[in-house]
Amino acid sequence: MLESGQLVMLLNSKGKRYFISAKEGQVMHSNEGVLDLDAVREAGWGHQVCTHKGHPFTVLRPTLYDLIKSVKRRTQIIYPKEIGYIVMKLGIGPGCRIVEAGCGSGGLTTALAWLVGDTGKVYTYERREEFFTLCRENLERIGLAHRVEQFHHDIAQGFHSHGADALFLDVREPCDYIQHIPAAVVPGAPIGFLLPTTNQVQELLKALEHGPFCQVEVLEIFLRHYKPVPERLRPEDRMVAHTGFLVFARTYSELEQQKPEESIA
Numbered sequence: 001m002l003e004s005g006q007l008v009m010l011l012n013s014k015g016k017r018y019f020i021s022a023k024e025g026q027v028m029h030s031n032e033g034v035l036d037l038d039a040v041r042e043a044g045w046g047h048q049v050c051t052h053k054g055h056p057f058t059v060l061r062p063t064l065y066d067l068i069k070s071v072k073r074r075t076q077i078i079y080p081k082e083i084g085y086i087v088m089k090l091g092i093g094p095g096c097r098i099v100e101a102g103c104g105s106g107g108l109t110t111a112l113a114w115l116v117g118d119t120g121k122v123y124t125y126e127r128r129e130e131f132f133t134l135c136r137e138n139l140e141r142i143g144l145a146h147r148v149e150q151f152h153h154d155i156a157q158g159f160h161s162h163g164a165d166a167l168f169l170d171v172r173e174p175c176d177y178i179q180h181i182p183a184a185v186v187p188g189a190p191i192g193f194l195l196p197t198t199n200q201v202q203e204l205l206k207a208l209e210h211g212p213f214c215q216v217e218v219l220e221i222f223l224r225h226y227k228p229v230p231e232r233l234r235p236e237d238r239m240v241a242h243t244g245f246l247v248f249a250r251t252y253s254e255l256e257q258q259k260p261e262e263s264i265a
């Protein structure tokens with residue numbers, strides 16, 4: 001029996017996904033009829049339940065991938081193929097504290113909040129109120145809002161001194177803000193950026209040369225799906241050819257200048 005309020009993914013026979021918090025005594029309305037959420041809780045993971053019209057829904061525990069795909073979006077979100085590499089490069093895991101800007105619809109924020117666990121924290125900055133609110137709603141819907149501290153704040157004015165373990169920027173002009181990065185993270189922290197054009201990557205690389213940044217890496221990630229038909233196994237006709245370029249680096253703390261009287265003889 002699933003707990004009351006458990007977030008479930010309900011899959012209809014056409015593969016359409018519904019996300020709902022299965023609360024005691026409630027029902028879900030769909031085009032295929034009314035589904036009793038107590039019956040969903042009783043059925044449990046991997047089982048099927050029928051609507052009052054007899055249409056089956058499969059009860060599934062949503063994965064992080066499902067949750068990111070379910071984010072209600074009014075901005076471009078970062079896709080799972082990039083998120084997977086980003087979280088590995090930034091070393092995100094339980095207990096980690098990470099700074100992010102802008103939160104937009106909260107695609108990356110969802111993944112970060114999921115991975116840092118209850119002992120970690122995501123500090124996310126967003127200058128536009130509508131996206132700040134949308135991100136909060138998306139996180140509340142999946143029960144992860146308590147792991148995220150949101151700032152309705154333009155990072156042109158800098159970050160708070162979080163002493164964070166890592167930082168990621170998905171903003172239009174990251175070069176304008178890189179001087180603020182060292183104050184937000186611990187020395188040596190991994191940092192990353194997502195940029196849509198090569199021109200922006202070039203500008204960022206030049207800017208990184210003038211700051212305490214090392215280990216710079218630039219890449220993009222391609223993902224090609226296959227038609228899952230055993231007799232005619234071949235790639236899908238279409239693929240998303242471009243989502244963005246990723247840039248990673250590490251911060252470092254520059255040697256403090258020794259005064260002559262302090263120097264070692």
Ligand SMILES: C[S@@+](CC[C@H](N)C(=O)[O-])C[C@H]1O[C@@H](n2cnc3c(N)ncnc32)[C@H](O)[C@@H]1O
Nearest residue numbers: 077078102104105106107108126127154155170
């Ligand atoms: C592409 S969206 C981020 C999408 C997000 N990474 C996701 O996965 O859903 C970029 C966001 O950055 C915000 N932004 C741009 N410049 C900013 C700044 N200087 N300070 C704070 N937020 C900023 C924009 O308002 C926008 O919501």
